[in-house]
Amino acid sequence: MAITATQSKNLNIHSVKQGDITWIDIPAPSIAEMKWLEERYPFHSLDLDGCLSRVQLPKLDEYDTYLFLVLHFPIFSKQSRITLRAEVDTFVGADYVVTVHTGVLKPLVKLFHDCQQSDVVRQEVLGRSSGYLLYRILDTLVDYCFPILRKVIQNVDLIEERIFEEREREVVKEISVIRRDIISYRRIVRPQLEVLEEKEYPFLKVDPDVYFGDLADHMRRILVELEDVREVMASLADAFNSFASHHTNEVVRVLTIIATIMLPLSVVSGLYGMNVRLPLASSGYAFAGVLGAMALIATVMLIFFRLRRWI
Numbered sequence: 001m002a003i004t005a006t007q008s009k010n011l012n013i014h015s016v017k018q019g020d021i022t023w024i025d026i027p028a029p030s031i032a033e034m035k036w037l038e039e040r041y042p043f044h045s046l047d048l049d050g051c052l053s054r055v056q057l058p059k060l061d062e063y064d065t066y067l068f069l070v071l072h073f074p075i076f077s078k079q080s081r082i083t084l085r086a087e088v089d090t091f092v093g094a095d096y097v098v099t100v101h102t103g104v105l106k107p108l109v110k111l112f113h114d115c116q117q118s119d120v121v122r123q124e125v126l127g128r129s130s131g132y133l134l135y136r137i138l139d140t141l142v143d144y145c146f147p148i149l150r151k152v153i154q155n156v157d158l159i160e161e162r163i164f165e166e167r168e169r170e171v172v173k174e175i176s177v178i179r180r181d182i183i184s185y186r187r188i189v190r191p192q193l194e195v196l197e198e199k200e201y202p203f204l205k206v207d208p209d210v211y212f213g214d215l216a217d218h219m220r221r222i223l224v225e226l227e228d229v230r231e232v233m234a235s236l237a238d239a240f241n242s243f244a245s246h247h248t249n250e251v252v253r254v255l256t257i258i259a260t261i262m263l264p265l266s267v268v269s270g271l272y273g274m275n276v277r278l279p280l281a282s283s284g285y286a287f288a289g290v291l292g293a294m295a296l297i298a299t300v301m302l303i304f305f306r307l308r309r310w311i
């Protein structure tokens with residue numbers, strides 16, 4: 001029989017039960033919820049205080065009758081376009097699992113809701129042991145990492161297509177955002193591996209090599225993929241920098257050629273702009289003659305640059 005109600009109108013505590021196994025879920029906890037847990041379970045006060053802390057490193061603390069896990073999972077922020085971390089604190093005993101989180105991890109919320117609403121799902125997820133329930137929770141959250149990873153890879157592919165476009169400022173900004181996102185994602189995933197390493201916990205009643213080893217393999221795969229896309233982004237950034245540098249050099253070269261051609265023309269026009277007597281200054285063809293001389297000088301210089309293969 002399942003229990004699918006809040007424990008109190010004043011507490012944000014939900015539970016679901018199948019057989020001897022109970023899953024208690026506490027989204028957006030406060031001191032009142034931690035006090036409720038302290039009164040009913042043998043949890044260490046430091047662990048309960050840690051559930052209210054926003055800054056905790058991933059870890060696994062082992063006690064005589066329960067385990068306390070702190071894990072981080074990625075969520076993508078559309079506002080900052082950066083992958084942020086969402087913490088999940090989990091207490092696991094022989095016949096219970098308690099999850100404490102902020103409520104932003106949709107897969108975890110959905111899994112709990114499905115267990116509440118469906119007898120089939122509840123039997124499948126809670127019908128074996130607390131260790132298997134823990135595995136299903138973590139497996140759901142780890143699987144949620146892959147769509148975010150695919151989004152990162154898609155962004156890298158888009159940058160690869162846009163890298164030769166002329167909108168340099170936009171591409172530079174996009175490269176910086178994606179590289180920051182990859183670094184943020186790696187910081188979330190990398191510390192989880194030590195926590196998910198295979199260890200023996202008899203009261204969980206699951207084979208750690210089969211279940212938690214599988215989770216660790218998934219996290220390693222994500223980390224390898226992130227390493228690959230980081231190298232790709234580094235290569236794309238180098239390629240773009242080379243392209244931008246080449247483009248800048250081309251612009252400077254053209255401007256230098258124009259300035260070099262204009263220099264003698266400026267000298268000629270400057271001389272005939274002086275208030276002194278110059279050859280042909282009194283002739284009616286002086287203006288045309290000066291223009292012809294300037295055109296001849298420019299043509300000769302262009303031919304010279306062409307022969308030298310500067311243009």
